[in-house]
Amino acid sequence: MASLTTNLATLLLGVLLAAxxxxxxxxxxxxxxxxxxxxxxxxxxxxxxxxxxxxxxxVELVVAAGLLAAPTTVVPGIAAAVLGLGFLGYLGYARATAPESSCGCTARSDGPITWRAFVRAGLVVVGGAAAAGARTAWWTQAARHPVASLAFLLVTTAVLAAFSSDLDHLWLVPLRRTRLRILGHPLGAGPDEEVPVAASVELLERSLAWVAAAPVVRSGLIDHWEADGWRFLQFAGVHDSDGTARPVTVLFALDPRATRDTTDRPAVRVTLIDDRTDEPVPVDLLA
Incomplete structure (x- = not known):
């Protein structure tokens, strides 16, 4: 198992540093x-x-190339370990002097420095030390023991993903939303608790229904009410179907318990009411 870990560490660390x-x-x-x-x-x-x-x-790309192309040499592994120590020093200094600053670890996330960044940098140090002890090329190791190698790569990739905030949208965010759907919001009073109107507006403005109706809407939220299990949000608008612009009331209806934490695609109904005749305008904005 020790040889498997050291021999495949060059592949894992090389791919991580390359990315x-x-x-x-x-x-x-x-x-x-x-x-x-x-x-x-x-x-x-x-x-x-x-x-x-x-x-x-x-520098990371150069080290990654060495790990992947020359896995049995000591220099790439030592370089990776030194790089990891540099990351730890940088993170410690940034955390102490500017705790509000972002990590800059992957150039893809602007979130603050957390314990996960320190753990990942520590894994780079450990991985570099392991890679320095590799005696067999990773492709040879994988060919000799394909099942064990695949299992090891899957487990270690999952561990790395758990400490990479860039990948939260792939597993952590859906997991949290599923938990909220099953257990409910921890601050809510129960499954029938209605969310604030501002949360409904925020959810609406991120929906496809809002995108479709946006050319018609001409105001912010004017009024809101609940009826028949729906929350109605009223806006003013202008509709121009036959070359004649006419003022309309734009009504959106959505679940009063829905939030961004519980759904990405809320069920939204849109209706236009002619302000002059108080009759619905026969148009399907979602078509």
Whole structure:
């Protein structure tokens, strides 16, 4: 098992550093990410901070190439361990001097520095030390023991994903939403508890129904009420179907208990009421 771990550590660590390094070296949002890191405070220049972040990505790519192409040599593993120690030092300094700054670990997330970033940097150190002890190329190890290698790679990939905030939208966010659907919101009084109107408006403005009706809406929320198990949200609007613009009332109806935490695609009904005749306008905005 020890040889399996050390021999495959080069593959895992190489892929990880290649992914994070490419994001820093070639990412389009690196300048924006660098602006939120402690590098700006240290270097007093956003462009220098961006350059340092891209240079770090280039170093990661070089180390990753060494781990993947020359897995049985000691230098790439030692370089990866040193890189991980550098990450830990940077995170510790940033956490102590600018706790509100972002990590900049992958150039894809602007979230604050958390314990997960420290754990992942520590795993880079451990992985580098293990890779330095590899005696068999990872492709040879995988060919000799395919089942054990696949199981090891799946488990370690899951562990790395658990400590990567960039991947939260793939597993953690859906898991939290499922928990809320089953157990209910921890701050709610029960399954029949209605959410604030502001939460309903926020959910509405992120729905396809709002996108479809947006060209008609001309105001913010005017009124709201609940009836027959629906929450109605009233807006003013202008509808132009035959070249003649006429004022209308735009009514949205949605579940009064739905929030962004419980659904991404709320059921929303849209109705236009002619302000002059008080009759529904025969138009299907969602068609």
């Amino acid at each position: 994070t390094g490419a994001g820093k070296a070639f990412g389009r949002q690196v300048a924006g990410q660098a602006a939120g890191t402690v590098l700006v405070r240290v270097l007093n220049d956003g462009r220098r901070a961006t350059w340092v972040l891209r240079a770090t990505g280039a």
